[in-house]
Amino acid sequence: MSGDGCVAIASDTRLGQQYQTIAMDVPRMFKMHDRLFLGLTGLYTDTQTLYNLFKFKLSMYKMREGREISPETFANLVSSTLYEKRFGPYFTEPIVVGLDKDNKPYLCGMDLLGALACEPDFVTLGTSTEMLLGACETFYRENMNEDQLFEVVSQTLMMATDRDCLSGWGGVVHIISKEGITTKTIKTRQD
Amino acid sequence: MMDFGTPVLEPGSANGTKQVPQFNPYQDNGGTVASIAGDDYVIVAADTRFTLGYSIPTRKISRVLKINDKVMLGTAGMQADTCALHKVISTRMRMYEHDNNKRMTFNAVSQMLSTVLYYKRFFPYYTFNIVAGLDDKGEGWVCGYDAIGSFEQRKIVCNGAGTKLMQPVFDNQVDWAQSWDGAGKPNLSLEQATDLMKDAFTSAAEREITVGDTLQIYKITKDGIQLEEFELKKD
């Protein structure tokens, strides 16, 4: 979700195999650099593979270009990487979140084939995407500051994951602003 | 447009060369109903959009049935089954009043709806119902049902297409479900509940194609039932 000069990304930390919970502390959001996060929902093996792949691609980019990649460029990179596997895709749906060089928030969600959907306000993906959408739609306001943004993001995440049996077991929120990254862990219903 | 349903392989066609279409007796006409109950009121809200696939045959379909001054029934899902169900319930209510010389109470209606739905267990009404009303003590309650009559009495219920979008919002704002210790849980007044309902439906109308047009909000209090109509997005 975007705010005024800041942007937040949040996810739950449950790993499950259908109804069996296997782990309660898996990271699903990865810091690509100080102003860019990649969130990956879906099949966890693909999440791990893609994270490693993009870590490598960004290192190469940094070496060649001598600078950090911008969020928009990275989103396009993710999109084309996913589309390369058009007929045997990665079963993950990524969210790319970051601040561009003017500290303007950049948010973008994709489906498993890489179709980009760039939004100015918020993007939701995962098993409880509809519940998140309804909650975000109701509580989002433009130009929130960091504290308000954190409040809204954490409440909407909890609201939606409480109604989804496949999500939950704790949450993590990262807020990116020009000052840096703040990470907060939320204690949710442990069920 | 006519729906021929999924083709069924004709028995005896070994490699499936002949396909016979089968009639599908069900259709989803969209819609959402929701209700919030307070200490001395209940509000029932339903949108009036009637959808058929991606078309909108009409923007003004009523989804709520007034059972009596204290109880209302809201139904989302297939319109033909909704109409039939409402007629059955109205008739049963009138028979009850004739037989027992008293109005049906909220608990009686909720139980009756459950059995009526279960009678059609093996060819269900494609309906998602809520029964909302004031009980004998004047306290507001709502019951939410699935298509075959399983129900639970609660204070807030959503049913229909926009449920997934709206239920978390109600959990948070009415039940205070995400609060650590439940301190400061608000006791919503009728006006606050109505405003919350309008907000929730407005959000649902943004993201769900079958929700929109007009919102009919019925407010049930000891003084009777009032209707308020609120315009939603028509796109």
Added chain:
Amino acid sequence: MFGGQDSKQHTVQPYVTGTSVIGLKCADGVVLGADTLVSYGSLAKNRKTSRLMTVSNHCSLGFSGEYSDFQEIKSTLEELMISEYCMADNIPMQPRAIHQYLARVMYEARNKQDPLYNQLVIGGVLPATGEGYLGLVDLLGTNYESEMIATGYGTYIALPLLRKAYRPDITVAEGRKVIEDCLRVLYYRDARSIDTVQISTVTKEGAETTEPFKLETSWDFKKFKAGSRLIDESTW
């Protein structure tokens, strides 16, 4: 047609069909319109069938879908009207009553998995006030009342035009023109229609259905002549 192993035959798909019916509710009555074609797949089988029926002095009905099922409905309604006449109570049957009766008939058939494969448009006036009533019933028993109704391709082509033209104070005379225009557009774009149409108007004075008449059509439109795929132009 055979729908399964059992020997009883159920309607599974329509064979001889009528295309769209459209209706508009006006301040002083209702107007219904339909063409006079029943098709057998892509064959234009009978080009002079009446798809509009006058039910009573205050009610008209149009059908789309299977012709034989409509004939069944027609005889049911005629029986209904005869028993109404025999009651001789001077209380004419309201269009809403006919609408709900048909809804129950259609729903009953659907419950037996043997539907009457039609979408019926019922247009009438309340005999006392002359206020219009327009409703639809379909093969599943879905029924609703609205100011403007269309079935089949009409929902995509005619309904937006009817919605645009509708005003609460529109008269039957103006409504008739709107319906005729919509039928013309339907003729241009629906491949299973013809240009011979009938229009039924119901007012306080009574229900009348015109004789079939030919629509004036023009095939001179630039986009029809030029064809598709012009740069920035399309026949859509």
